[in-house]
Amino acid sequence: MTAPATTDTPPVEPPVTSSGDRRPAGRYGVLALAAAVVVGLLLGYAGGLLTPTLTRPGDSSAEAGFARDMSTHHAQAVxxxxxxxxxxxDPEVRQIGGDIATGQQGEIGTMQTWLRSWGLDPTGSEPRMAWMPDGATVENGLMPGMATPEEMAKLRVAQGRELDVLFLQMMIKHHLGGIHMIQGILDAGSDDDVLKVxxxxxxxxxxxxxxxxxxxxxLGG
Known part of the structure; x- marks a missing residue:
């Protein structure tokens, strides 16, 4: 009697490089992360839709400025x-990069949904960072921690360990600037849901x- 076919499918292992390092399966790994980014964005939109709208921040509010500016800041991190x-x-670098991309894309979805629920445009009339309580400046059109176009161009073409180290250095700077901006809304904001997020x-x-x-x-960077 023939044994029933099993429905268990063995996990597909990523290919192993000559150094023994497991890598994402080429474009399939990238497509999987892209799908995860889209899911994160949709979840972010869903989370934003749950925000109560009894009191809506205005166009020049700290909440609106934060949502607009942090969406742009996050987009570069993605x-x-x-x-x-x-x-x-480096496996840890790849993991960190994937986690940041998916997490911050979801947060962009939340912030953009806030703006729509408040009846506000994604971009407003206020200058960037005008909402910050400490009057943080924008240098060469860039908010705190953001990479310059030249730095982004260098990261896009970097390879091997150079890419790993450059990404870590740039993301550390990026996060330091992001935390500074987040502290700004925590100090100046009044919307409970925005403060919680x-x-x-x-x-x-x-x-x-x-x-x-x-x-x-x-990595000795």
């Missing part, structure tokens, strides 16, 4: 994270920062 996940050679963002980025610094120290 690109950096995807680059590290796609082409990084902002505190979660700060906690997450502080944990990321520790992991980034430890990885950079391990």
């Amino acid at each position: 690109e950096m994270g995807l680059i590290a996940f796609d082409r990084g050679t 902002a505190q979660i963002m700060k906690n997450t980025q502080q944990t990321d920062l520790t992991n980034l610094q430890n990885a950079l120290k391990r």
